[in-house]
Amino acid sequence: MNEVKDSATTITFARPQAFSDMVTHYCPGCTHGIIHRLVAETIDELNIRERTVGVAPVGCSVLIYNYFNVDFLESPHGRAPALATGLKRVSPELIVFTYQGDGDLASIGLSEIVHAANRGEKFTTIFVNNAIYGMTGGQMAPTTMPGQVTSTSPYGRNVEEAGWPMRICELLSTLRTPGYIERVAVHTPQNIVRTKKAIRTAFQNQIDRRCFSLIEVLSTCPTNWGLTPCEATNWVQTNMSPYYPLGVFKKPEPRIEV
Amino acid sequence: MTRILMKGNEAIAEAAIRAGGVHYFAYPITPQSEVGEYLAKRLPEVGGVFVQAESEVAVGNMLFGAASTGKRVFTSSSSPGVSLMQEAISYMAGAQLPVVIINIMRGGPGLGGILPAQSDYFQSTKGGGHGDYRLLVLAPASVQEAVDLTMLGFHLADKYRNPVLVIGDGMIGQMMEPVEFPDKYDEPALPAKDWAITGAKGRKPLITKSLFLDPYALEQNNIVIHAKYEQMKANEIRFELYKVSAKNRMLIVSYGTMARICQTVIDDLEREGVSIGLLRPISLWPFPEMQIRTEAAKPNIERVLTVEMSMGQMVEDVDKAVQGKKPVDFFGRTGGIVPAPEEVRERILKLLDGKMAK
Numbered sequence: 001m002n003e004v005k006d007s008a009t010t011i012t013f014a015r016p017q018a019f020s021d022m023v024t025h026y027c028p029g030c031t032h033g034i035i036h037r038l039v040a041e042t043i044d045e046l047n048i049r050e051r052t053v054g055v056a057p058v059g060c061s062v063l064i065y066n067y068f069n070v071d072f073l074e075s076p077h078g079r080a081p082a083l084a085t086g087l088k089r090v091s092p093e094l095i096v097f098t099y100q101g102d103g104d105l106a107s108i109g110l111s112e113i114v115h116a117a118n119r120g121e122k123f124t125t126i127f128v129n130n131a132i133y134g135m136t137g138g139q140m141a142p143t144t145m146p147g148q149v150t151s152t153s154p155y156g157r158n159v160e161e162a163g164w165p166m167r168i169c170e171l172l173s174t175l176r177t178p179g180y181i182e183r184v185a186v187h188t189p190q191n192i193v194r195t196k197k198a199i200r201t202a203f204q205n206q207i208d209r210r211c212f213s214l215i216e217v218l219s220t221c222p223t224n225w226g227l228t229p230c231e232a233t234n235w236v237q238t239n240m241s242p243y244y245p246l247g248v249f250k251k252p253e254p255r256i257e258v
Numbered sequence: 259m260t261r262i263l264m265k266g267n268e269a270i271a272e273a274a275i276r277a278g279g280v281h282y283f284a285y286p287i288t289p290q291s292e293v294g295e296y297l298a299k300r301l302p303e304v305g306g307v308f309v310q311a312e313s314e315v316a317v318g319n320m321l322f323g324a325a326s327t328g329k330r331v332f333t334s335s336s337s338p339g340v341s342l343m344q345e346a347i348s349y350m351a352g353a354q355l356p357v358v359i360i361n362i363m364r365g366g367p368g369l370g371g372i373l374p375a376q377s378d379y380f381q382s383t384k385g386g387g388h389g390d391y392r393l394l395v396l397a398p399a400s401v402q403e404a405v406d407l408t409m410l411g412f413h414l415a416d417k418y419r420n421p422v423l424v425i426g427d428g429m430i431g432q433m434m435e436p437v438e439f440p441d442k443y444d445e446p447a448l449p450a451k452d453w454a455i456t457g458a459k460g461r462k463p464l465i466t467k468s469l470f471l472d473p474y475a476l477e478q479n480n481i482v483i484h485a486k487y488e489q490m491k492a493n494e495i496r497f498e499l500y501k502v503s504a505k506n507r508m509l510i511v512s513y514g515t516m517a518r519i520c521q522t523v524i525d526d527l528e529r530e531g532v533s534i535g536l537l538r539p540i541s542l543w544p545f546p547e548m549q550i551r552t553e554a555a556k557p558n559i560e561r562v563l564t565v566e567m568s569m570g571q572m573v574e575d576v577d578k579a580v581q582g583k584k585p586v587d588f589f590g591r592t593g594g595i596v597p598a599p600e601e602v603r604e605r606i607l608k609l610l611d612g613k614m615a616k
Contacts (some may be wrong), residue, residue, distance in 0.1 A: 051459065070458055073322070082319030089307045115312035
């Protein structure tokens with residue numbers, strides 16, 4: 001951090017310690033940067049930077065390890081919950097989080113996330129849903145909206161062939177194993193504040209060795225949606241949030257002795 | 259040390275614990291299920307970790323996560339299961355992580371069968387997953403050797419920061435033999451694990467990865483891991499010679515259970531006045547290429563015969579080792595059929611009579 005400090009200056013917005021001093025590679029209008037920052041702020045506030053380990057996905061956020069000042073593993077596509085399981089089981093003192101996109105988590109890594117959640121692995125997943133494969137150039141994802149044009153659904157997503165978009169929070173909240181599942185968004189300041197609170201709850205659950213937590217964050221992809229950044233945030237509001245309702249889907253219940 | 263009678267799969271499981279391998283991730287598959295069943299009971303007793311994963315794909319990646327902490331982690335599986343782990347094996351080789359993988363091989367391809375085979379030689383020694391990498395591959399021929407090599411496997415994995423594969427055919431896993439476990443596993447000192455993921459306390463963050471988008475960085479990573487493979491070739495070639503002498507008319511190259519059957523044949527033929535020697539590779543990679551070349555070049559050796567429980571895989575490496583200086587023949591059965599000594603004997607005699615050219 002290179003902050004200018006003098007007696008007349010009060011710093012009200014500094015770079016979190018959990019962030020490294022790097023410029024991200026994300027496109028203009030992409031909300032990965034916001035979500036990264038909320039995670040970094042949370043790590044600082046909970047004072048867990050020195051025992052936090054992130055697991056990076058394959059996708060746009062594959063290089064997330066460059067932006068954080070914590071240990072990181074770079075996972076094969078979709079397998080971050082399996083890596084996190086291995087890490088957390090052998091080193092339970094670590095605070096482990098996975099950061100995954102919708103192609104990574106909802107498509108190729110669906111089995112790994114469902115079973116990690118069902119085993120109640122005590123780590124935290126930040127699931128960034130922008131309804132498209134970003135890094136590979138805008139292909140259809142399991143979360144792509146009906147009729148949405150992508151490079152592999154040039155006539156719009158046909159739900160007769162491709163099925164309906166997968167609602168991961170709803171799916172995971174059917175599991176009997178206790179967990180914390182919440183869907184949030186970052187397209188308005190108010191929603192960003194809510195997202196911060198959700199991420200903090202998810203990390204606190206882990207510190208308390210309480211349960212598996214997954215926070216789904218509705219995100220944007222102006223580049224591959226073919227929209228301006230402002231149009232993209234509107235698109236989240238009008239197209240995504242009606243189908244992907246925001247809110248808490250599952251909370252850990254008191255332990256039941258079996 | 260006490261000598262006890264034990265099934266191969268259970269002995270391997272106990273050997274891992276004795277070597278400090280107390281973090282186990284696996285998915286059930288025949289014919290090695292007893293490894294996991296044994297560990298499900300034993301690991302809680304020693305404060306270890308036992309996780310039954312949802313698939314071998316997940317197993318490989320749980321190992322990846324767990325191995326990054328520097329703790330000794332392992333799995334056991336059988337052929338189709340090991341196929342599913344190839345993704346993570348490639349990543350772990352690229353990220354330089356130590357892990358031990360036990361493969362109690364069954365017949366393939368595909369779902370194949372559940373009886374003993376050695377048809378994963380190519381998969382084990384030539385890659386299996388994508389990219390330029392090698393695994394240290396150890397092949398026991400008895401339950402005792404399975405114990406010894408499993409323990410050694412943990413040491414070598416740490417020494418080279420590379421996955422180690424211990425492959426036994428189904429027979430090694432299923433048969434019972436007397437075994438001894440050392441009271442204490444003595445191993446040479448290992449370098450400090452300054453690469454282990456422990457949280458960035460008092461140091462810069464560590465990143466465990468196999469991604470290098472800069473081609474020069476990726477080439478450099480390959481050069482670094484390739485240098486380790488060269489060290490393995492210099493230091494870790496293991497083999498056993500059986501009745502090798504200047505009188506030998508034939509050299510047999512065979513590994514695992516198959517090599518023991520060949521020993522029986524060699525003993526029988528010796529009584530009939532036919533002298534044959536055996537070279538049994540214990541490390542399948544690095545392969546005892548020079549040693550085979552030296553033995554095959556001896557003047558009395560007429561032919562070299564490779565015997566495997568496969569349609570002929572290691573024979574390609576034997577052929578390469580012999581460099582055309584002697585005829586290299588192959589005999590094998592597969593699908594779970596273990597050749598009887600008589601079949602091997604008959605083939606040897608035909609070859610030596612010159613009735614059967616390659």
